[in-house]
Amino acid sequence: MLNGIPLYWYLIVAAAMFCIGLYGALARTNAIAVLMGVELMLNAVNINLLAFWRYLTPESPAGLAFAAFVFIVAAAEAAVGLALIISVYRNMNSIDPEKLDLMKL
Amino acid sequence: MTLTQFNPLELLAVLPELALVIWALVILAADLITGGIKRRTLGLLTAIGMVGVLIISLITMPQAGQITPTVLGALIRNDLYTFVFRTIFIVAGAITALIAGDFKIARAGGEFYALLILATMSMCVMAASVDIIMLYLATEAASISLYLLAGFMRDTPRSAEAGMKYFVFGAVASTVMLFGLSLLYGASGGMTGYPPLSIVFQQQSPSTIALVSQYPDTFTLASFGLLFVMVGFMFKTSAVPFHFWSPDVYEGAPTPVSGFLSTASKAAGFAVMMRFIYYAFPPGLSPVSNIWVVMMQPIAILTMFLGNLLAVTQTNIKRMLAYSSIAQAGYMLMGATAFGWSADRADALASIIFYVGTYMICNIAAFAIVGAVSVHLGSENITDFAGMSRRSPYLALAMVGCMLSLTGAPPLIGFIGKLFVFRAAMNANLIMLMIVGIINVLISVYYYLGVTRAMYSDKGDQSAPAIKIGSNTTWVVGVSSVALVLLTVVATPFWNLALEAARSFLS
Numbered sequence: 001m002l003n004g005i006p007l008y009w010y011l012i013v014a015a016a017m018f019c020i021g022l023y024g025a026l027a028r029t030n031a032i033a034v035l036m037g038v039e040l041m042l043n044a045v046n047i048n049l050l051a052f053w054r055y056l057t058p059e060s061p062a063g064l065a066f067a068a069f070v071f072i073v074a075a076a077e078a079a080v081g082l083a084l085i086i087s088v089y090r091n092m093n094s095i096d097p098e099k100l101d102l103m104k105l
Numbered sequence: 106m107t108l109t110q111f112n113p114l115e116l117l118a119v120l121p122e123l124a125l126v127i128w129a130l131v132i133l134a135a136d137l138i139t140g141g142i143k144r145r146t147l148g149l150l151t152a153i154g155m156v157g158v159l160i161i162s163l164i165t166m167p168q169a170g171q172i173t174p175t176v177l178g179a180l181i182r183n184d185l186y187t188f189v190f191r192t193i194f195i196v197a198g199a200i201t202a203l204i205a206g207d208f209k210i211a212r213a214g215g216e217f218y219a220l221l222i223l224a225t226m227s228m229c230v231m232a233a234s235v236d237i238i239m240l241y242l243a244t245e246a247a248s249i250s251l252y253l254l255a256g257f258m259r260d261t262p263r264s265a266e267a268g269m270k271y272f273v274f275g276a277v278a279s280t281v282m283l284f285g286l287s288l289l290y291g292a293s294g295g296m297t298g299y300p301p302l303s304i305v306f307q308q309q310s311p312s313t314i315a316l317v318s319q320y321p322d323t324f325t326l327a328s329f330g331l332l333f334v335m336v337g338f339m340f341k342t343s344a345v346p347f348h349f350w351s352p353d354v355y356e357g358a359p360t361p362v363s364g365f366l367s368t369a370s371k372a373a374g375f376a377v378m379m380r381f382i383y384y385a386f387p388p389g390l391s392p393v394s395n396i397w398v399v400m401m402q403p404i405a406i407l408t409m410f411l412g413n414l415l416a417v418t419q420t421n422i423k424r425m426l427a428y429s430s431i432a433q434a435g436y437m438l439m440g441a442t443a444f445g446w447s448a449d450r451a452d453a454l455a456s457i458i459f460y461v462g463t464y465m466i467c468n469i470a471a472f473a474i475v476g477a478v479s480v481h482l483g484s485e486n487i488t489d490f491a492g493m494s495r496r497s498p499y500l501a502l503a504m505v506g507c508m509l510s511l512t513g514a515p516p517l518i519g520f521i522g523k524l525f526v527f528r529a530a531m532n533a534n535l536i537m538l539m540i541v542g543i544i545n546v547l548i549s550v551y552y553y554l555g556v557t558r559a560m561y562s563d564k565g566d567q568s569a570p571a572i573k574i575g576s577n578t579t580w581v582v583g584v585s586s587v588a589l590v591l592l593t594v595v596a597t598p599f600w601n602l603a604l605e606a607a608r609s610f611l612s
Binding site for chain 1: 238288
C-alpha cells in the first residue's frame with residue numbers, strides 16, 4: 001500500500017520486539033536490564049499503534065495521541081522504577097530480583 | 106476518543122476527581138508552608154478532604170434510572186456505577202490516611218498523603234473510563250503511585266524490596282496489557298472507545314464485514330488483544346496465575362498501604378475489568394467475547410483454592426491476609442463468572458459491587474489492627490498474638506469480628522456479601538462453582554479462626570500490659586466493628602444502591 005510495504009511487516013517487527021523485550025524482562029537478573037526490557041516492549045507497542053494509525057485511520061488523531069501518552073507514561077515509570085531500584089541498592093547492595101528473598105515461605 | 110467541541114459543563118462529571126487533585130496539592134503545600142506539621146494532623150487533614158470530596162460526589166450524584174451520556178470526548182461515563190466505586194475508593198483512602206497517621210514507622214510526610222490521594226483519584230477515573238486510552242492512563246497513574254507507596258519506608262529493606270518487586274512485576278504486566286490494547290486498536294480499525302469497539306467485533310455489523318474482508322485476521326488479532334488485556338486485569342485483581350506478587354508486596358509494604366492495596370486497588374481492578382469486558386465485548390454478541398466468559402470460571406476456581414490452601418500454611422499474619430485476599434478475589438471472580446453466564450446480569454454485577462464494599466470494610470479494619478499490634482509487639486507472627494484477649498479485650502474482639510466477617514459468618518456483613526455472590530452463581534446455573542465456593546469457605550474457617558484461637562486460647566505473656574494504639578486507629582477500628590454488625594441489619598438500602606448502580610451500568 002504505502003511504498004509497497006504491507007501493514008503486517010510492521011506488526012511482525014513489533015511482535016518480535018515485544019517478545020525480545022518480554023524475554024529480557026523475565027530472564028535477566030538485573031533490575032536495570034528488566035527495565036530496559038520493559039522499554040523495548042513499550043516501543044513495540046508504539047510501532048503497533050503508529051502502523052495501525054497510518055494504515056487504517058490516518059485522518060483521526062487518536063493513534064497519535066495514544067502513542068504520545070505511551071511515551072509520557074514510559075518516562076514516568078522509568079523515573080519511579082530507577083528511584084525504587086536505588087533504594088533497594090542502598091539497603092542490600094544488590095539489584096538482582098532473584099536475590100531479594102527477605103520474604104519467602 | 107472523539108474530537109468534539111469542548112463544553113466546560115462536562116467537567117462537572119469529574120468534579121470529585123478535580124477536587125481530589127486540588128486537595129493533594131493543598132496537602133503538599135500545607136506540609137511545606139508549616140515546615141512539616143505533625144504527621145497525624147496531615148493524615149487527619151487528608152481524611153477531612155476525602156470526606157469533603159465524598160460530599161461533592163453526593164451532590165453531583167447521577168439520578169437512578171436515568172441514562173448518563175459519555176462526556177469529555179467519550180472518555181468518561183459518570184454513572185451510578187462510577188459513583189458507588191468512587192465512594193468505596195474514597196472511604197478506603199480516608200481510612201488509610203487516618204491509620205497511616207498513627208503508623209509512625211512509615212514516617213509519612215506530605216508526599217505520602219499526596220500520593221495516596223492521587224492513587225485514589227486515578228482509581229475513580231479507572232471506574233469511570235470508557236475508552237482504552239483513558240483506561241491505560243488511569244491504570245498506570247494508580248499503579249505508579251502505589252509502587253511508591255509500597256516502597257515508602259525506604260530505610261527498611263523489606264519495604265524497599267516490596268516496592269521494587271511490585272514495580273518490576275507491575276511494569277511487565279501493564280505493558281503486556283498495553284500491547285493487547287494496541288492490538289484491539291488495530292483490530293477494530295482504529296477505534297479506542299469501548300462502544301465503537303463492541304460494534305466492530307459484532308459478527309453481523311457492516312463495519313465488521315468490511316474490515317474482515319480487508320483484513321481476514323481481525324478476529325485472531327482481537328482475541329489475542331483480549332487475552333493480553335486480561336493479563337493486566339488479573340494482575341490488578343491478584344487472580345491466579347498473576348497473584349505471585351501480592352504476598353511479598355503486602356508483607357513488605359507499610360501496613361496501611363497493604364490494607365489499601367488489598368481493598369481499593371483490587372476493587373479498582375474489578376471496576377475497570379467489568380466495564381471493559383462488558384462494554385467492549387458484550388457476551389453473546391461477538392464471538393471474541395466467549396473467551397472471557399469461558400475463562401472466568403477456571404480462574405475463579407484456581408484463585409479460590411490457591412489462596413485458601415496457601416493461607417493455611419502461613420505463620421506471618423500479613424502474609425496470611427495476603428493469601429486470604431487472593432481467595433477473596435476468587436469469590437469476586439465467581440460473581441464475574443455468573444455475570445457472563447447469567448440472564449439476570451444486573452443481579453450478578455450488583456453482587457460483585459456489594460461484595461467489594463463489604464470486603465473493603467472488614468479487610469481494611471483487619472489491616473489497621475494488625476498494623477497497630479505488630480508495631481507494638483515488634484513481630485508479625487500469628488503466635489505472638491497469644492493472650493491478646495486479656496491484654497486488649499476490645500481490640501481482640503474487633504479482630505474476631507473482622508475475621509468472622511471475612512469468613513462469611515452469619516451475623517456479620519461479610520455473610521450478606523457472600524450470600525449474594527453465591528445466589529448469583531446459583532441463578533446462573535453454576536452449581537459446581539457454587540459447591541467449590543462453599544468448600545473454600547470451609548477451608549478459610551481454619552485459618553481465620555486460627556488467629557482467634559491464638560488470641561483467646563493460647564496463654565501468652567500473662568503480665569504483659571495492654572496494647573497501646575493511636576486514637577485515629579481506635580476510631581477506625583471502633584466504627585468499622587460497629588458497621589460490621591449494624592450494616593447487616595440495614596443492608597437493604599445498600600443492596601438497592603448496588604442494584605441501581607448495576608442497572609445504570611447496563612443501560
